[in-house]
Amino acid sequence: RRRRHTGDDDYNIEVLLGVDDTVVRFHGKEHVQNYLLTLMNIVNEIYHDESLGVHINVVLVRMIMLGYAKSISLIEGGNPSRSLENVCRWAVIQQKEDPEHSEHHDHAIFLTRQGFGPTGMQGYAPVTGMCHPVRSCTLNHEDGFSSAFVVAHETGHVMGMEHDGQGNRCGDETAMGSVMAPLVQAAFHRYHWSMCSGQELKRYINSYDCLLDDPFKHDWPQLPELPGINYSMDEQCRFDFGVGYKICTSFRTFDPCKQLWCSHPDNPYFCKTKKGPPLDGTECAPGKWCYKGHCMWKNANQVKQDGAWSAWSKYGSCSRSCGTGVRFRTRQCNNPAPSNGGQDCPGVNYEYQLCNIDDCPKHFEDFRAQQCQLRNSHFEYQNAKHHWLPYEHPDANKRCHLYCQSKERGEVAYMKQLVHDGTRCSYKDPYSICVRGECRHIQR
Structure with missing residues (x-):
C-alpha cells in the first residue's frame, strides 16, 4: 500500500458496506454476500463510465451484516435525517483507527429494505463529506440490482454532486438517464454522468486526500464476468418487486432482454417494470443470454x-x-x-x-555537465559549434530536460531530450534525482 502523488489518474473510494437484517433475510444468508458483491461491482462500473471524466474505483474493503435488534434501532421510519445520522454514527464506531489497516474505510454505504422516508424515497446522503470521519456515508433503499444507480447517486452527493437541473444547467440530461437526475431513471442500457456532475466532481476531488492511496487486495469470491450468469429473470423479478414475483408471461412476443417485466401469480396480467433490461449474461432462451438489451447466442467473445x-x-x-x-x-x-x-x-x-x-571521483562529479559537454563536437547552434556548460532551468518542471548554456555567447539551448536517469534535479538539492523525466525525492 502506498500513498501516491496527486498527478496519478486513479482515485480509490474504500468502502465499508453495511447491510441490515431485512436485506440479509430477503436474500438469504448463503446468497447475500454474492448478491452484494455483484451489486457493488455494478456501482464500480457506473463510476468507470467515461462521461464522468475522472477515473474512480469503488473498492469494497469490508462488509458487515447487522442483526435484527441493531437494524431496527438504526432505521427510524419516516425520519430519513435521523436514520442517516444513526447510520453515520454506527459507521464511525466500526472504523479501524489505523489508516494503514486493510479494512480502514473512506466511505460507508448502508443498505436496507426498511422504509426510512416518504414513499418512494430511495436514498439519503449529505452533499460533500467524502473523507470526513462522520459525514462520508449514505443510506440506500435496496430493491434489486437497479439499486446500484441509487448507491452511485447518493455517493455522488457525498463527492459534491448536486441534482441535475437544480442549481445547474443539466436538467435536459435527466431524460437521457443521467445518474444525478432528481429521480433516478438510469438503467443498465442507458446511463451517463451529466456534464455538471463531472464539473462539480472536479471542483472537489483534489480536496479528498483519502482517495489517493492504493487499496489493499481483498480476497472476495470471484464472480463471473457477466453478472446475470448467476441470476435468472425470475430471481431478478423477486429482487425488484418482492417475494412471488416472476417474469411476466403475458408479453410472449416481446424480446425479454429489452426490458424486465414482472408479475405476481395472483395477478399474472398485471405486469410491472423498473424500465431497465435484465443483467448482461441472464439466460433468455436455451443457449442464449441477454447482452446489451438483446437475446443473443452465448459467445465467450462478448465476455469483458x-x-x-x-x-x-x-x-x-x-x-x-x-x-x-x-x-x-x-x-x-x-x-x-x-x-x-x-x-x-x-x-x-x-x-x-x-x-x-x-560518490564519484571529483573529476566525474557533474553528470549534467558531462551530458552538455558531449554536445560540443556535433551540436550546432545558430550555425556555429559551442562549448556547452550545464544549465539549471528556473522552471522546476523543466529541470529534468537537458538545457545547456554556450560558454562563448551565454545563450541557453534546449537539447530536445531528457537528462539521463540519476541526474540531480537541482544543484541546490542533493536528495532529488531525475527518473524518466520526473524529479523524484530519494532517501540516502
Missing part, C-alpha cells in the same frame, strides 16, 4: 476481459557507474490484455531502484 500484469522483468543495467544511478524493471499488461471493454491493469508498468550510490 480485464487486463492483468505479466511477471516483472529482471532489473536492467544501472544508468550511472557512480554518484547514484537508476535501474528499472518492467511488466506488460498482457496476461491477459484487456478486451471487449475490460479495464486496463491498475498501477504502473515500471519500478526503479537506486544503484551505484557511492
